[in-house]
Amino acid sequence: MKIQVRTNDSFEYYSQLFTLPLNLIIDSNPDSNPKKLGAGDEINIPGFVSLPYCVKEGDTIWSVANSCKIAPDAIVILNQSANPNALIKGENLIIPKRVITPLINRKMHYDYSTMCTDILSLQNIYPFIKVNSIGESVLGNAIPEIRLGSGDKKININASFHANEWITTSIIMRFLNDYLLALTNWHSINGVFMAPFYQRISLSVVPMVNPDGVDLILNGPPESIRNDVVKINGGSTDFTAWKANIRGVDLNNQFSANWEIEKVRKEPKAPAPRDYPGEAPLTEPEAIAMAALAQNSQFDRLVALHTQGEEFYWGYEGLEPPESAAIANEFERVSGYKAVQYVDSHAGYKDWFIQEFRKPGFTLELGKGINPLPFSQFNSIYHKTLPILIASFYM
CATH class of the missing domain: 3.10.350.10 (LysM domain)
Known part of the structure; x- marks a missing residue:
């Protein structure tokens, strides 16, 4: 106003x-x-x-x-x-x-256009948030980052690295909306008073790392590349299981944390709907943008939202700092999600972040079922994820 x-x-x-x-x-x-x-x-x-x-x-x-x-x-x-x-x-x-009620309460498919509309709505009501583009996708869609707060602790939360995990975007956007409401109304969330965190934390949110992939699943391919994408998809026009970016590269296998191991053992040796790590680390503009963001921002903590499994991963090759264990214990306590220190996986954003900066990094696997999880799970997922996101502030 x-x-x-x-x-x-x-x-x-x-x-x-x-x-x-x-x-x-x-x-x-x-x-x-x-x-x-x-x-x-x-x-x-x-x-x-x-x-x-x-x-x-x-x-x-x-x-x-x-x-x-x-x-x-x-x-x-x-x-x-x-x-x-x-x-x-x-x-x-x-x-x-x-304003005392959420602007974002969408019970619908959450595509790139919907997200951009919601970001603009939030920016109009809450002009203390800053929105910028960290780069562009293969198809030229700007990848927005939302920043707010003035604290020394710098936290990044990101979502939708994988196309068929687009529900994570709606989860983090709803959390952002609830946080903004709590700040402007002097409210708590889950019994935690939120106003002090604005001065303690500088929050960075990248709600949709893979906009082209999300739109492919929800809206189908653009006509200009339809034949190419259908070919990558094995001739099928059913893109439900697609995880990759629009070029068929899995963005969460694009980082230089033992990327070579994933390159050898991943089954796809060419662009595919999922799991293809590319010809080298950081070949894809979306992954390049996320790496540059972390390098330039020097985050103290990273939380990456994925689906599914109701568990989270918090270590990598013994390179995680000691404080990661305490944070993981709190995440597990408040949510009921299972804390898993190590998994046989490499080249992910969280893996690279821990390796590169020796700071706490977490991959949250939200919900249970087969991706993409149905939107009917939104409320259940949100209420289990919310305590983890709040704990990422105070731990």
């Missing part, structure tokens, strides 16, 4: 007026000087939307504010041309309304 600054207004006053954390207002207005606001400047108030209201007989600013559960001056500031002491019947006012 945008408001127009009045003489002597301040961010501190807006924080009190709208009952919002001061740092969220400051971060929603990076081009404004928090020490000196200019009268007439337009600024953002996060966590609110403005709605029209038609004045009725007998209405006053105070009665309208009381019915809307908002401070009278919050209405005055949005209606500076109106006379607050003499409202006119039929006059149109703008009323600030606090």
